[in-house]
Amino acid sequence: MAAITRVWVPTHLGLLLLGYLWLLGQSALDLGVLTGLWFFFPVGVIGAIIANATGTGGGVVFVPIFTALQEGGIALPPELLRIATLKPEESVAVSFAIQCFGMSVGALAWARAIFVKEALAWDERVSGQTLMALTFAPLATGVPALLLTQTYVEIAGATLLIWFKLFSLSLGITLLIFAWAQRRQAARERKLWVSPRELWALLGIGVIGGMVTALFSVGIGEFLAIYLILRRFPTKVAIAVAVWVSVVCVLVGVWDGYFAGLVRLEIVLIAVPGAVVGGALAKGIAQLLGALWLKTLASLWIIGSSLYLLLG
Numbered sequence: 001m002a003a004i005t006r007v008w009v010p011t012h013l014g015l016l017l018l019g020y021l022w023l024l025g026q027s028a029l030d031l032g033v034l035t036g037l038w039f040f041f042p043v044g045v046i047g048a049i050i051a052n053a054t055g056t057g058g059g060v061v062f063v064p065i066f067t068a069l070q071e072g073g074i075a076l077p078p079e080l081l082r083i084a085t086l087k088p089e090e091s092v093a094v095s096f097a098i099q100c101f102g103m104s105v106g107a108l109a110w111a112r113a114i115f116v117k118e119a120l121a122w123d124e125r126v127s128g129q130t131l132m133a134l135t136f137a138p139l140a141t142g143v144p145a146l147l148l149t150q151t152y153v154e155i156a157g158a159t160l161l162i163w164f165k166l167f168s169l170s171l172g173i174t175l176l177i178f179a180w181a182q183r184r185q186a187a188r189e190r191k192l193w194v195s196p197r198e199l200w201a202l203l204g205i206g207v208i209g210g211m212v213t214a215l216f217s218v219g220i221g222e223f224l225a226i227y228l229i230l231r232r233f234p235t236k237v238a239i240a241v242a243v244w245v246s247v248v249c250v251l252v253g254v255w256d257g258y259f260a261g262l263v264r265l266e267i268v269l270i271a272v273p274g275a276v277v278g279g280a281l282a283k284g285i286a287q288l289l290g291a292l293w294l295k296t297l298a299s300l301w302i303i304g305s306s307l308y309l310l311l312g
Contacts, residue, residue, distance in 0.1 A: 001115040001128055009108045016101055020272060023097075027265035036080040037270055040065075044098060044274025045281075050298045051099065052106025052282035055225030055242030056175065057218025057250075058275065059095040060168050064305035066091035067161065083266050088161040090264060093257025095217040096250050097268045102275025103247040109283045110240040124234035126192045133194045134228065134241045138206035142220050142245065143252055145210030150256040155215065164216050165309045171222055172302030178226055179295035191232045198231060213249050214256075221246030239286070 043065050047058035066086045069076070076084055086094060113119040114131075126134075155163070194202075205227055209220025221242040228238035257263050286294050 005111050005115040009112055012104060012108055016104055016276075020101070020269070023265055024269055027269055029266045029269050033080065033083060033266050034270060036077065037084055037267065040267055040270040041274040044102060044271035044276075045278040047098065047271075048102030048106060048275040048278025049282045049285055050301065051103055051221075051246070052109070052243055052279050053239070053286035053294050054175070054298045055221045055239040055246070056171070056298055056302070057095075057213075057221050057246055058099045058102055059092070059216060059218035060171065060302045060305070062095040062098060062271070063091045063164060063216070064168075064309055066094065067309055083264065086264060086267075088158070088164070089257070090262045092160070092215070092217045093254075093260070093262035094264050094267055096254040096257055097263050098271045098275050099217065099246070099250040100254050101272045102279040103243060103250060105276050105279030106282050107243050107247040109280060110243055113283060114236075114240060120234070120236060124190065124192075124236060126234070126237055130192065130194050131237070131241065133199060134202065134233075134237070135244050137199050137202035138209065138220060138224055138245050139248055141203045141206030142210035142213070142249055143206075145207045146214045146220075146249055146253050149211045149214035150253065153211075153214070160215065161309075165306055167212070167216060167219075168302055169306035169310065171218075172299045172306060174226060175222070175295055175302065176299035178229055179292055179299060190234050192234075201227065210249065213246075214253060217250065217253070218246075220249050 043061065047061035050056055050061055051058035066084075067088075069081070069084045069086070118125075120126075202224075205223050206220065209223045212219030212223075224245055225238050225242035228241060229235060254263075289297070
């Protein structure tokens with residue numbers, strides 16, 4: 001895997017650069033829009049750090065910001081407000097697009113750390129076969145579930161936003177509980193292999209997570225990270241696998257919103273450089289803060305933004 005990773009990292013980064021230039025050529029981004037909507041850059045940084053350091057999708061950061069703009073929570077000149085104000089379904093589409101870049105960089109960083117630098121401690125190392133099983137089992141059902149949901153399920157924008165608020169609040173509370181419940185994981189308690197029963201559970205998580213991700217741009221990574229941590233797999237392994245699965249799902253799912261004309265390119269182009277920076281920094285920040293406090297801060301952000309959306 002080390003040789004494949006060494007080749008794939010620069011290849012994937014090159015494809016991301018080409019994709020960004022392609023979107024730039026289709027957009028109406030100018031200096032006025034760039035300076036007026038500059039705050040989407042740090043939003044991209046924060047979203048990507050949370051996404052790639054915890055396995056929680058960046059949509060839990062992006063969508064609340066978009067909703068605050070729509071509801072007048074952030075003051076902007078009328079000409080910029082027209083660009084920055086998004087309907088719920090547009091918010092999801094833009095979130096998909098930003099995550100394609102930010103979570104790609106984070107996924108590459110985790111792959112390089114695990115396969116090239118061998119950054120996992122001796123008591124955290126799982127076999128390549130186990131990593132493949134943990135990654136491909138949820139993808140086997142998650143990708144079809146995502147595509148089928150995008151094709152056949154339609155939810156009105158207002159209803160979609162309500163469900164997103166409730167989902168985010170539940171996610172934040174669950175993440176906070178599990179972060180502290182699993183804060184002391186003895187080496188002898190860690191799982192380094194996957195059982196047949198767990199494979200069936202991962203297939204089920206793929207179905208549910210794929211459906212939720214199609215609606216909210218987040219879901220499958222969160223469910224996967226929580227399940228793997230609950231089953232006492234090493235935290236770094238759980239987060240890395242969640243990021244890998246999430247990035248595949250957003251790369252597949254982004255096209256539905258793109259071809260429907262729901263992706264606001266100007267916002268994406270401003271946020272993506274921040275998301276790339278955040279994706280590159282996420283693993284280092286996770287190690288600096290430690291898994292416990294990083295998850296705590298992320299869960300408090302999710303809970304706070306969800307309550308803001310529900311009560312605002």
